[in-house]
Amino acid sequence: MAGLGATPPVEELFADDLLAGEVALVTGGGTGIGRAIALGLADCGADVAIASRELDHLEPVADEIENRGVEACATTVDVREYDAVAAMVDTVIEELGGIDVLVNNAGANFLGPTESLTPNGWRAVVGTILDGTAYCTFAVGEHMIDESGGAIVSMGATNSVRGAPYHAHSGAGKAGVHNLMQTVASEWSEHGIRANTVAPGIVETEGVTEAAGGELPDAFLDDVPADRFGTPADCVPPVLFLASPAAAYVTGGYFTVDGGQLLAPTPF
Numbered sequence: 001m002a003g004l005g006a007t008p009p010v011e012e013l014f015a016d017d018l019l020a021g022e023v024a025l026v027t028g029g030g031t032g033i034g035r036a037i038a039l040g041l042a043d044c045g046a047d048v049a050i051a052s053r054e055l056d057h058l059e060p061v062a063d064e065i066e067n068r069g070v071e072a073c074a075t076t077v078d079v080r081e082y083d084a085v086a087a088m089v090d091t092v093i094e095e096l097g098g099i100d101v102l103v104n105n106a107g108a109n110f111l112g113p114t115e116s117l118t119p120n121g122w123r124a125v126v127g128t129i130l131d132g133t134a135y136c137t138f139a140v141g142e143h144m145i146d147e148s149g150g151a152i153v154s155m156g157a158t159n160s161v162r163g164a165p166y167h168a169h170s171g172a173g174k175a176g177v178h179n180l181m182q183t184v185a186s187e188w189s190e191h192g193i194r195a196n197t198v199a200p201g202i203v204e205t206e207g208v209t210e211a212a213g214g215e216l217p218d219a220f221l222d223d224v225p226a227d228r229f230g231t232p233a234d235c236v237p238p239v240l241f242l243a244s245p246a247a248a249y250v251t252g253g254y255f256t257v258d259g260g261q262l263l264a265p266t267p268f
């Protein structure tokens, strides 16, 4: 049985001026899914800021963004620290003139039986996923309210709506992200701000492979009808759609990119 095919490249799907004149900020934009999203936004004409802890992750991607003929800004931040997040937002606004699109992508995970989780392990993951998304949303949201508009897209995960073994910390964090996006969507429509969640299933990246202990077992595909792991490229089109005027009436949504992982298992 053939599984689902590959997502075409951005230039075959979206106009190169879809987001011209917009400024986007992607946290965790130097690696994996975040890098693919940052480059996709640049392919659609947006100026793009990327931010994470390691400048070494960011600088090569900033070059790739600039090679697409738009402005780039690379700035370090630990999203678990509110003051650092506020400074990041000031830097991006100063360098690129504003923030129209926020992609909350920075994340962390390791697999651990719930009874083995230490307070520090819990905080490392929940702090990055939930506190980080909240702090970026507060700081950028304030700016978007002043500017009367913006789009926020947060990376959730399928484990936010279906508990999965060894994911207590990341599942709880992602569930919080999903709820936070619905909450700000309900509060901020009056300011012209939309907020949505994109929820990947299992996407093959260095980060998730490390989190899984060095390799992604084939058994992880047992409940994925698409019969393949996702790729970073699979996650990009929904984010571009949600960031764009094409999604003018779309807010508070939860969009899976999971190859059907959340469907009920077939009983035959």
Ligand SMILES: CCCCCCC/C=C/C(=O)SCCNC(=O)CCNC(=O)[C@H](O)C(C)(C)COP(=O)(O)OP(=O)(O)OC[C@H]1O[C@@H](n2cnc3c(N)ncnc32)[C@H](O)[C@@H]1OP(=O)(O)O
Pocket: 107, 108, 109, 110, 111, 112, 118, 119, 120, 121, 122, 124, 125, 157, 159, 167, 170, 201, 202, 207, 208, 211, 212
């Ligand atoms: C496999 C199926 C996946 C399905 C999808 C699930 C949805 C989510 C997926 C993802 O998020 S994938 C992206 C993953 N990417 C990353 O995690 C990249 C960033 N990762 C990190 O920064 C680290 O791995 C980190 C541990 C998460 C955070 O590092 P930090 O430097 O902040 O913390 P540490 O000081 O190293 O550790 C803090 C605390 O955590 C404990 N810990 C760390 N790693 C493990 C581990 N592998 N197993 C058990 N415990 C771990 C560490 O021991 C510390 O606790 P204490 O010892 O002090 O109690």
Ligand SMILES: NC(=O)C1=CN([C@@H]2O[C@H](COP(=O)(O)OP(=O)(O)OC[C@H]3O[C@@H](n4cnc5c(N)ncnc54)[C@H](OP(=O)(O)O)[C@@H]3O)[C@@H](O)[C@H]2O)C=CC1
Pocket: 027, 028, 029, 030, 031, 032, 033, 034, 051, 052, 053, 054, 055, 057, 077, 078, 079, 080, 104, 105, 106, 107, 108, 109, 128, 132, 155, 156, 157, 158, 199, 200, 201, 202, 203, 204, 205, 206, 207, 208
């Ligand atoms: N891959 C998958 O299967 C799935 C991924 N997701 C989500 O997608 C997003 C991207 O994941 P993926 O690309 O796989 O993983 P990566 O590990 O490649 O991405 C995580 C990114 O977050 C950054 N980051 C981590 N901690 C912090 C922090 N405290 N402050 C600032 N930046 C930080 C990292 O950069 P640096 O090290 O430079 O700080 C890195 O660029 C995450 O939110 C993840 O939870 C959701 C479901 C499944």
